[in-house]
Amino acid sequence: AVSLDVKGVRVIFRDGTASLVEEKGYVLEKHKFEQWISAEAQKAGAEVKLGHRVTDLQRVGPLTGAGKLWRVACGEKSFSAKVVVDATGPQALSSSKLGLNKRFDLVIGIQYEMMDIPQEGWLDFYLWPKLAPEGYLWMIPKCAGRANVGLVTTEKNKAKAYLDEFVKQMGWEKKVVKKTFGGPIPASGPVEKTFADGLLLVGDAAGFTSPLFEGGTHLGIVSGKLAAETAAKAIHGGDWNAKALSEYERKWKAEFPPYPKIVEGKEAMYAFTDPELNQMAHLLPKDLLGMTAWQKLGIALKLLVGNHNLVRKGVLRVFHAFKYSSAKYYGW
Structure with missing residues (x-):
């Protein structure tokens, strides 16, 4: 792949x-990568249903001592599930069908x-x-x-x-x-609710893309892993309501970079004109990841001396966003 x-x-x-x-x-x-993931999942016991498009989600039950089940409709067919993981991408089916979240940008x-x-x-x-x-x-x-x-x-x-x-x-x-x-x-960061009773949102459906450069594959993989671990633990414990699944949100917030700050930096950068971006570029070192303390000090001095317009328009927020735009922080 x-x-x-x-x-x-x-x-x-x-x-x-x-x-x-x-x-x-x-x-x-x-x-090829997606085919490989599918094959590995099936080796581990997953069942892949091709040609099935989810048309509706409904909570049914109650199930004594635990929580309700989901009825997942695929046209004339339907399936039951204790926990649904929504990986429907930008469509974000659970948010639109259940009114769980506002539409993201x-x-x-x-x-x-x-x-x-x-x-x-x-x-x-x-x-x-x-x-x-x-x-x-x-x-x-x-x-x-x-x-x-x-x-x-x-x-x-x-x-x-x-x-x-x-x-x-x-x-x-x-x-x-x-x-x-x-x-x-x-492109606006994570949705407000990434979990609910018997429900977890991952990848694009949860708004997990790199805020600056919009990549999402690694965020999708990691959020899927965290969701699977949370769902398995909840089902094993016999309770898959929202309280039990809230652990998922704690996990991804601890793992992923600070989205609000990066989104702020992105919005500031996209408000710059071509000349202003060129001006900003001349302040940056050749190697963004290898900046020394002296280089950072030099940039600060240049901003103070002759680049007040960039400071007013939020260049410091842009630099902060660039800091989190490496693979280490899921940034490509």
Whole structure:
């Protein structure tokens, strides 16, 4: 399932200035990775029901001494469950069907898989506001010269036009596009309620994406693991009501980064113009993860001396968000 080893992330600003988040990682062939996860789950005893689309959820019972069961409807068929784990992605079925949470903010992601794209072993993230309003663009290298070239933005109706213009500006308009794919991505942080009686929300359904760069695979995996552990313990103890399942929220809050602070930093960054982002870029060291105490002091002095406009617009919140945008903090 691993397509390519990479050196980390290269953040590229409009004037060509670049900063690095240097940490080794992998680019996955996502369809193969998901097939592998499915196979491993089945080896461990899971039953996979293909061709079943959940159309309704209802609590039924009571079940003496524990709690109610769920009736999960899939068209004409239905299944019973003590605990339901909602992994329905941005659709967030339990929130919409049960009125559990308000709808989270969404951005639209679109990307092309392209051939023969120049690559240097980095995930290239482009902070170019005019071509990705309230978002960013990317080139994610894959094996055999392939790459995913895409963007996220709040401007759904213009996303493809922005991407086509980016491809043109990069000089890639004559490269072969093998496929186009994408969809909505939660972008406002975790929902208010990630657990209820007999119910746990994970991954995108819970709003678990990286606030700055919208990645979600690792957050989905870890939240799924925490939910499974919590559900198994609750069922084994004979009580799967909300109080027993609240342990899940305590676990993910202890594990995941401080979402509100990162969202604040993202909102501040996306309010910057191209020139302001370039100005910010010139303050940053080449290696974002390897900043020394002296480099941090130097940045602080530069902000105090000649960059008051950035301070007023929240650049310190942006720097704080960048701090949590490494793989260590589920940040890619």
